[in-house]
Amino acid sequence: MTRLWLVALTLAAIHLAVALAGFISPYDPAEQHRDYPFEPPMAVHFFDSGGNFHLRPFVFSAGRMYPLQVLVNGKLFQVEEPGHVFLLGTDAFGRDQFSRILHGGRVSLGAGLLATLLTLLAGLILGSVAGFYGGWRDTVLMRLAEVFLALPWLYLLLGVRAFLPLSLDPVRTFLLTIAVIGVVGWARPARLFRGIVLSAKEREYVYAARGFGASSLHIFSWHILPDLRSAALTQATLLIPQYILAEVTLSFLGLGVGEPAPSWGGMLAPLREAGMLTSHWWLAMPAFALLPVVMCYYAAISTSPSDR
Amino acid sequence: MRVKSGVLCALSGALFVALCPGEELLVSHSAKGRRDGRLTVALRAEPKTLNPLIAMDLPSRDVIGRMHADLISIHRQTQLTQPALAKSWTVSPDGRRYTLHLRRGLRFSDGHAFDADDVVFTLEAFLDEKTHSPQRDLLIVDGHPLTARKLDAYTVLIELPAPYAAAERIFDGLPMLPRHILEKPFREGKLAEVWRLNTPADGIAGLGPFRLKQYQPGERLVLERNPYYWQEDGSRQRLPYFDELTFLFVGSEDAQVTRFAAGETDILNRVSPRMFPQLAAGQASRGDIVSDAGPSLEYNFLVFNLSPAVKPTWFQQTAFRKAVSMAVDRDSIVRLVYGGRGAPMWGNVSAGNRQWSNSNIPIPVRSLSQARDLLASAGFTWDSGKTLRDRTGKPVEFSIIVASSNTERVQMATIVQYDLKQLGMKVQVASLEFRSLVDRVLNTRQFDAAIMGLGGGDADPNSEMNVWLSSGGMHVWNPGQKQPSTPWEGEIDRLMRAQMSAIRIKERKQQWDRVQQLIAENVPMVFLASPHVVVAARKWVGGFAPAAMADYTLWNVEELFHRDN
Numbered sequence: 001m002t003r004l005w006l007v008a009l010t011l012a013a014i015h016l017a018v019a020l021a022g023f024i025s026p027y028d029p030a031e032q033h034r035d036y037p038f039e040p041p042m043a044v045h046f047f048d049s050g051g052n053f054h055l056r057p058f059v060f061s062a063g064r065m066y067p068l069q070v071l072v073n074g075k076l077f078q079v080e081e082p083g084h085v086f087l088l089g090t091d092a093f094g095r096d097q098f099s100r101i102l103h104g105g106r107v108s109l110g111a112g113l114l115a116t117l118l119t120l121l122a123g124l125i126l127g128s129v130a131g132f133y134g135g136w137r138d139t140v141l142m143r144l145a146e147v148f149l150a151l152p153w154l155y156l157l158l159g160v161r162a163f164l165p166l167s168l169d170p171v172r173t174f175l176l177t178i179a180v181i182g183v184v185g186w187a188r189p190a191r192l193f194r195g196i197v198l199s200a201k202e203r204e205y206v207y208a209a210r211g212f213g214a215s216s217l218h219i220f221s222w223h224i225l226p227d228l229r230s231a232a233l234t235q236a237t238l239l240i241p242q243y244i245l246a247e248v249t250l251s252f253l254g255l256g257v258g259e260p261a262p263s264w265g266g267m268l269a270p271l272r273e274a275g276m277l278t279s280h281w282w283l284a285m286p287a288f289a290l291l292p293v294v295m296c297y298y299a300a301i302s303t304s305p306s307d308r
Numbered sequence: 309m310r311v312k313s314g315v316l317c318a319l320s321g322a323l324f325v326a327l328c329p330g331e332e333l334l335v336s337h338s339a340k341g342r343r344d345g346r347l348t349v350a351l352r353a354e355p356k357t358l359n360p361l362i363a364m365d366l367p368s369r370d371v372i373g374r375m376h377a378d379l380i381s382i383h384r385q386t387q388l389t390q391p392a393l394a395k396s397w398t399v400s401p402d403g404r405r406y407t408l409h410l411r412r413g414l415r416f417s418d419g420h421a422f423d424a425d426d427v428v429f430t431l432e433a434f435l436d437e438k439t440h441s442p443q444r445d446l447l448i449v450d451g452h453p454l455t456a457r458k459l460d461a462y463t464v465l466i467e468l469p470a471p472y473a474a475a476e477r478i479f480d481g482l483p484m485l486p487r488h489i490l491e492k493p494f495r496e497g498k499l500a501e502v503w504r505l506n507t508p509a510d511g512i513a514g515l516g517p518f519r520l521k522q523y524q525p526g527e528r529l530v531l532e533r534n535p536y537y538w539q540e541d542g543s544r545q546r547l548p549y550f551d552e553l554t555f556l557f558v559g560s561e562d563a564q565v566t567r568f569a570a571g572e573t574d575i576l577n578r579v580s581p582r583m584f585p586q587l588a589a590g591q592a593s594r595g596d597i598v599s600d601a602g603p604s605l606e607y608n609f610l611v612f613n614l615s616p617a618v619k620p621t622w623f624q625q626t627a628f629r630k631a632v633s634m635a636v637d638r639d640s641i642v643r644l645v646y647g648g649r650g651a652p653m654w655g656n657v658s659a660g661n662r663q664w665s666n667s668n669i670p671i672p673v674r675s676l677s678q679a680r681d682l683l684a685s686a687g688f689t690w691d692s693g694k695t696l697r698d699r700t701g702k703p704v705e706f707s708i709i710v711a712s713s714n715t716e717r718v719q720m721a722t723i724v725q726y727d728l729k730q731l732g733m734k735v736q737v738a739s740l741e742f743r744s745l746v747d748r749v750l751n752t753r754q755f756d757a758a759i760m761g762l763g764g765g766d767a768d769p770n771s772e773m774n775v776w777l778s779s780g781g782m783h784v785w786n787p788g789q790k791q792p793s794t795p796w797e798g799e800i801d802r803l804m805r806a807q808m809s810a811i812r813i814k815e816r817k818q819q820w821d822r823v824q825q826l827i828a829e830n831v832p833m834v835f836l837a838s839p840h841v842v843v844a845a846r847k848w849v850g851g852f853a854p855a856a857m858a859d860y861t862l863w864n865v866e867e868l869f870h871r872d873n
Binding site: 030032034037092093094168169254258259260272273274275279 | 561562563565566582583585586637640643644712715718719721722723725726729734736737738739
């Protein structure tokens with residue numbers, strides 16, 4: 001198996017788990033188990049205290065043994081009430097970290113993917129127009145790109161948030177985050193695409209097609225766009241982890257989706273408190289979820305062309 | 309040179325003490341230490357000024373409080389007034405004239421004598437309109453300023469335009485200023501410009517236990533012992549015990565705890581109760597003194613915007629507000645937010661305010677079913693998705709704003725949001741920068757509900773006149789009303805004014821109890837919890853007596869000493 005396949009499979013597994021968060025996670029991510037704040041992660045056991053093996057794994061909750069029930073109530077696993085299963089522990093409100101990491105992944109990974117799509121689309125359209133038509137369009141668009149490159153995006157986001165109504169639900173905040181991250185980032189890929197289009201439109205086969213009376217749209221879609229495909233793919237693998245980290249940073253600073261919706265950055269925010277990392281180390285779990293995702297995307301870029 | 313000048317100072321101080329048999333010092337019987345050593349305390353930010361007339365920020369007041377003294381002070385533990393620079397006072401039967409008898413032979417930290425002229429000058433300075441002192445409002449009673457008249461060098465007559473209950477409490481936090489230094493800038497209208505951070509140490513004088521020694525911008529401010537301080541201990545040893553008091557500028561509470569654990573500071577002057585486990589670890593390993601001084605005077609609450617212009621009008625309905633109050637799980641707030649080191653609240657006066665809290669206010673039991681019944685009786689219904697809807701079918705959806713810098717209040721908002729979800733309300737929590745939040749609540753009124761905190765100051769009800777009077781600027785649910793918009797607000801106005809001019813404490817207590825009852829019945833604010841005062845000190849700090857009122861650990865700084873010395 002090539003390295004690229006390994007990377008792709010890991011990424012697919014993580015994204016699938018996040019997509020199926022509702023099924024895999026045992027609890028609603030906002031559900032507060034107020035009698036269990038800061039519960040450490042629970043171990044899944046096969047052997048009881050007497051050393052007897054149990055085919056059905058179990059957890060200890062409040063000193064009692066609770067076997068895991070698989071595929072009940074539309075959930076992958078659960079334990080019977082009044083027991084609880086907190087595989088990755090709980091936060092300050094007794095919310096299950098495992099469920100929150102899976103649901104939070106939807107926000108963080110989703111924002112990365114959708115914002116990248118938005119950036120590439122905007123970059124592709126504006127870069128291509130600038131490169132293909134040239135002239136005043138090129139000048140205006142490229143100067144605009146320079147303005148966007150110079151924008152301090154964090155302050156821009158702070159400014160945008162201040163103008164919006166206070167009562168923004170998590171979905172709208174999520175879309176806003178995507179829009180801001182995606183729109184602000186269009187300039188860099190647009191400049192790249194413009195360069196490729198500039199060089200491609202001077203090729204002889206493009207002149208030939210033009211000579212045969214092909215329309216601009218036809219020339220662009222059939223003779224220039226294919227040249228942009230690999231550049232777009234490389235850009236995507238670069239931008240996705242970057243944007244995931246951007247969302248995590250925004251949520252960490254309290255500018256992402258609000259409570260009670262989870263996001264990896266928001267979940268990491270309590271670690272800013274002194275001593276929290278040493279006393280409640282399991283709150284850092286979202287960082288361990290983030291690590292393989294970002295590493296896999298960067299590994300995909302560094303994979304040699306022959307591997308692809 | 310500095311050492312030499314220090315020795316000279318000490319010698320001249322000793323000489324002065326020897327030559328001034330008429331000096332009427334206050335004898336502190338609680339202190340039994342030795343004069344030596346340094347004490348280091350962290351400040352959350354750099355002070356903005358050393359001018360007591362214009363200081364508004366907490367760090368400035370923390371420093372200024374150690375450099376100056378008041379005529380009458382409030383004992384932070386008993387919360388009662390006690391003599392300070394004034395050794396005694398009498399009140400006329402109509403409660404309008406206070407005759408203050410000053411201690412004789414006292415001197416400012418620069419050696420200049422203190423007398424009645426300084427008192428009269430100080431009051432003039434605080435009342436000066438050009439200076440815009442934040443304390444000026446306290447000296448205005450019934451629209452008119454109080455007046456001060458010198459009867460002799462050590463007697464001052466203070467006349468109030470109208471009877472004002474507990475007027476002697478005004479003098480706490482009103483530091484006596486040196487006329488010989490500040491009269492010139494006062495006459496020139498430049499009082500607000502004096503005593504900046506870069507003012508040379510010998511240009512500032514006060515009557516507090518310490519005086520300015522050195523200021524290093526961005527790093528520290530060092531105070532040294534005031535050799536003329538007017539208190540001594542039982543063995544005729546002049547206070548304070550410490551040679552120096554250093555304030556380090558440490559940006560956040562987390563950093564303060566870390567630096568205390570690292571041994572860089574000696575006292576933690578109140579931190580969040582959630583820091584207690586960490587401090588307790590230091591207590592076990594290093595023997596630190598960690599103290600939970602009980603509920604503070606601070607009260608945290610959820611307030612709805614009751615401005616008449618706000619639509620929809622759910623918030624205006626008492627039943628709606630009561631249902632919200634009934635649904636909030638205060639015990640969980642205390643447990644999850646304060647780690648159990650807090651007190652749930654149902655009224656507007658914290659249990660930490662022992663003298664004024666109304667213990668007869670019934671403790672409501674949290675009941676979601678009763679809350680639902682209340683909402684149903686007020687015409688609210690639930691759809692199949694369990695969303696609460698008003699009479700017109702509009703879903704009940706609103707936002708709660710909270711200061712992002714206050715972790716505890718953000719956590720309270722998350723708990724309240726979850727509790728109200730159980731009633732079918734859709735609540736969004738918006739964390740805002742503190743100044744932006746205050747601006748929305750007090751000025752622009754662009755908010756639905758907010759979680760805030762008040763009550764860090766004095767225990768006396770007069771200190772919160774601007775909160776409870778309907779015309780008050782801090783009347784957070786509907787500030788600055790020309791006429792009280794509800795009958796119960798009208799009654800609160802009447803009671804607050806009556807208690808302000810009542811002379812008998814029993815009468816005042818009855819009136820203030822009724823105000824608390826009206827507030828509990830009409831729920832303009834949903835009171836949540838009051839945090840305990842959690843403080844810590846190194847094990848060698850002697851005389852440590854933390855209190856529930858500000859300045860928590862530093863109120864008796866002159867009595868603190870190094871136990872090992």
